[in-house]
Amino acid sequence: MKTGVIAILSAGFLGCAVDPMPESTALGESTLSPPLVMTLHVTPSSQGSVLVARVELQRQAALGVPVEVVWELPSGVSMSQGKARETVPDGERSVTRIYEFRVLGVPADDLVVRAEAGGAHWGVIARQAYAFGRSPAAAVEAMRSPRSIRWRGVEMGHAIPLDSTPVKRR
Numbered sequence: 001m002k003t004g005v006i007a008i009l010s011a012g013f014l015g016c017a018v019d020p021m022p023e024s025t026a027l028g029e030s031t032l033s034p035p036l037v038m039t040l041h042v043t044p045s046s047q048g049s050v051l052v053a054r055v056e057l058q059r060q061a062a063l064g065v066p067v068e069v070v071w072e073l074p075s076g077v078s079m080s081q082g083k084a085r086e087t088v089p090d091g092e093r094s095v096t097r098i099y100e101f102r103v104l105g106v107p108a109d110d111l112v113v114r115a116e117a118g119g120a121h122w123g124v125i126a127r128q129a130y131a132f133g134r135s136p137a138a139a140v141e142a143m144r145s146p147r148s149i150r151w152r153g154v155e156m157g158h159a160i161p162l163d164s165t166p167v168k169r170r
Contacts, residue, residue, distance in 0.1 A: 035061035038115045040128035049103050050080070053130070057088060057095040057115055063124070066090050067117040069097070074109035078102045088115075106132045 041054040057067060067088045073079065082099035101111065110129035117124050149156040 033060045034124070034126075035059065035063060036067065036115060036117060036124045036126050038113070038126035038128055040113060040130065042111075042130045051101045051103055051111075051130070053099045053101065053111075053113070055097045055099065055113055055115075055128075057097075057126075059093045063117050064090060065117050065119060067115050070114045070116070071099070072112040072114070073101075074107035074111060076104040076107045077111060103132075106134075 037058045037060060039056045041056075043052045043054075044050070045052060055069065057069070059067070069086045069088060071079065071082075071084045073084070078101065080100045080102050082097065086097070088095050110131050112127065112129045115126040148158055
């Protein structure tokens with residue numbers, strides 16, 4: 001089971017009354033939970049040319065807007081059950097949907113599902129992909145600086161250099 005990655009696009013955190021950076025927590029170690037979580041379970045059928053996908057959406061916060069579920073189908077894959085684009089109403093906190101796909105062969109691209117919700121100044125996105133048995137691409141890890149950064153008394157964590165060119169200070 002994979003848990004969806006959430007991107008929160010906002011200057012704040014959905015208007016929550018929680019201090020986003022408590023004094024004792026370094027940046028990136030927050031205990032806030034994501035507002036939307038998506039899991040994707042894919043099971044090949046016994047015929048081998050059919051995939052059954054179960055998508056589970058959990059709203060951890062009242063978003064106040066519907067969530068749009070969108071599938072991106074690679075070439076050679078067609079949807080035989082379910083909708084490629086669906087809007088889940090705002091009142092549904094926990095949703096499970098079943099989809100079925102016909103597959104002609106192993107495609108070069110992933111089968112991707114996204115769940116998106118947002119307003120004028122904020123948005124959340126959960127994304128999951130099925131790679132048809134291919135190995136996932138190696139994750140790129142940033143090299144952290146050995147020194148930690150403090151700003152106005154708040155521990156910000158270790159810096160991540162953006163390139164290898166030394167910065168000259170004036």
